[in-house]
Amino acid sequence: MSRLINVTELILRDAHQSLLATRMALEDLVPACEILDKAGYWSIECWGGATYDACIRFLNEDPWERLRTFRRLMPNSRLQMLLRGQNLLGYRHYGDEVVERFVQKSAENGIDVFRIFDALNDMRNVRTAMEAVRRSGKHAQGSICYTISPEHTTGHFVELASQLADMGANSICIKDMAGLLKPAAAYELVSAIKEALGPEMPVHVHTHATTGVTMVSLMKAVEAGADAVDTSISSLSLGPGHNPTESFVEMLEGTGYRTNLDMKRILEVKYYFNQVKPRYSRFLTGFTGVETEIFESQIPGGMISNMENQLKQQGAGDRIREVLEEIPRVRKDAGYPPLVTPSSQIVGTQAVFNVLMGRYKVITGEFADLMLGYYGATIGAKNPEVEDIAIKQAKKQPITVRPADLIPPEWDQLRAEAIAIPACNGTDEDVLTYAMFPQVAPKFFATRAQGPKNLSKEPVPTETPAAGPRKGITEPVTYMITYEGKSHKVTVAPAA
């Protein structure tokens, strides 16, 4: 009678990434696993995004061990990860062999569903990962980053979805990372993709609660034929996080749609995380309401507080509004990239520089790379004046090829470098850790034997100002600024 809507649970990954700066220790996630495993989800998202980074940087935890633990504790569930295409989980492009090995190892260690995206929607950057997943026999979910600009039409998104289908995608994800997907747009986009790719291609909708409209968008997506949605159990939901799982289930009552979810188990998990959450209060996002201004700036809520902190450290805390107005200009100059890791940080940081030092007086290395095609192609034309400045400042020429085509085979070199590090265990997994986080990996390998840290059980560091900002320099945005040895005037990275 009613149509089944599949649900992916986000509480083990994106929820605490969006709300608790990805700081939750494995031991605090473990007690929920057995319950989640029997709660009727289509998949449990539990890896990828910033979890790998946070594990080795802050939690002294081997991310591969985290994955194996989830695999052991949730034998009945599809485990899902988020993968940034040719970037993997790092912040640069990798050679194809590195991508292939990463996918292979992730599949071996327990991932069933790979959600793959490219920040610029340059589908050349997802092809290698998609094909590797197909070869592994796992589920390849091709993703479109949803954004709004004069260039982004429904037809364009449908074209991207078709490219993903041609690559062998098992399903298509509409990835709305900032809560920009409004109800009417959701209906139109899902309908158009279903129309173009046929009813057999599952369409999955990922969205954030930031703007307060996306629960309605999920309803409209379902009405338009969406097969699955992402939600998070309410204890870690809303604000820059996601729509609550329980509310989604209740919302469908009487609508002709249903989930397979077992509400009793879900409420058990809710109560459990309600108990855990207060221990992590120092990592909790300060922003838990809604922000419709994001429809203008397109900067995700969590990042605004970040930029405010960057500005405060420069004695310019009062200039956040100028920065928010500058961001759409910078984005336009760069050819309207979607704003998602890493493009959101690149555009946001450049906007800060423009406000503090004059427009494009200083261009970050990453912004130059974005302008010159080193992250891939953007949908819109670039501002040629800004492109010229980038060429001069970065002393690089623009490229039009797929960025990874310029990367010579690097696996053997990375492997040699990795195993030379004391305490590297010699596995491909460790090589991948080094490949993605070359600055952090050596320290992590050295301390790994001490076992995972649970930051929620440690005393709050005394250097933290009592009334200071809760997030700030603990956020991934900071790591963009100093990679590949390029130095910039603003340094906001925490001492790693």
Next chain:
Amino acid sequence: MSRLINVTELILRDAHQSLLATRMALEDLVPACEILDKAGYWSIECWGGATYDACIRFLNEDPWERLRTFRRLMPNSRLQMLLRGQNLLGYRHYGDEVVERFVQKSAENGIDVFRIFDALNDMRNVRTAMEAVRRSGKHAQGSICYTISPEHTTGHFVELASQLADMGANSICIKDMAGLLKPAAAYELVSAIKEALGPEMPVHVHTHATTGVTMVSLMKAVEAGADAVDTSISSLSLGPGHNPTESFVEMLEGTGYRTNLDMKRILEVKYYFNQVKPRYSRFLTGFTGVETEIFESQIPGGMISNMENQLKQQGAGDRIREVLEEIPRVRKDAGYPPLVTPSSQIVGTQAVFNVLMGRYKVITGEFADLMLGYYGATIGAKNPEVEDIAIKQAKKQPITVRPADLIPPEWDQLRAEAIAIPACNGTDEDVLTYAMFPQVAPKFFATRAQGPKNLSKEPVPTETPAAGPRKGITEPVTYMITYEGKSHKVTVAPAA
């Protein structure tokens, strides 16, 4: 092209009642008024509910002066109030003349739109107020309290709406005070009322955000033909409050519906209240997420923390779950009243008593009155065993007439009592203050000349335990327990 949806803004009344225990001082509301007045609302709700009570009990502020201030500052707006039918803004039934004088004075002082409801949906209890509003030439909005029970069908609600229309209602409000109205139900109910009363009768939907589904319900209500909705600007929204105004506006983009709202002005008000809110943090509800368990217990979120505090004071803080399970039983025994002030407090408190002392070993005076018809008729049959206990404990017989029919003319008596109080200014407004709050009025009259208090600017009382509950005995639930001189074993009222 697109259909206009009218919006009532709640930030001056229900928003801070739901989120800040109604404690916001007039001086903190005043700076928003001029902006709101030009922002394109259909009406501005700014009076009624618990504001009157809070003004005289906590803020040393004359509620009539508050109303006149709003009237002066918002000359272009319809000012709206919430009126509990024959209860007015107090907690007992009043004689018809008192109701008539209250309506007349409210109209004279500035109210344009009277939203009138009865907690039991006993339409006999709203008739006098409705007719008085009609005579005053103001807008009479008849309200149906939305609830869920085996007795509450769409047909029943439509019948109530028809009764209100017959009384001359200028519009019908579906009042969903606990966030129970799901999308499919909203669509069905609005469609049915529109069908029954015709397209010319405006249907207005009031709902709370508590369960996380009602933004979708507003969308569905609009699709079904609703003419107006209630929202609150985001700085005071969500949790036990309401859906955010900005999100509602954005949600409609491209749907074929629009509002008249001016987003720039609305964001100005948002930023303003974002600045004000932290000063009131000690009154802020501890609960800001979603609670779908309310679909079972039907107890509004704010009240759950209240009952937890009641239980803690009895050394039974661990028994909240038993109470939440007891509430639906008590409600059934009472003939399925909607749970809204005062019935929510009456049923909730009785459930606490049942858990602590054994089922119906002690019946509160208010619960006996509810069982015996002294608040009006309920939709369902009462449990005859419990009715017998109520008769014995309260030493009263059940009634079937309209409760106010048993009240002899009382205006002259109330007037005589009021003007005998030192510092009563002799106006009908002061008599009404005394009539509704006989215990509090004398103290208020005595201190009125000292001028309003702004609790957000006062030092936090030292007796407040630092880590203690934020709401607790500051909530209206407590005032039910000792009125009319009946005493009960649990006393949770703050020293007035």
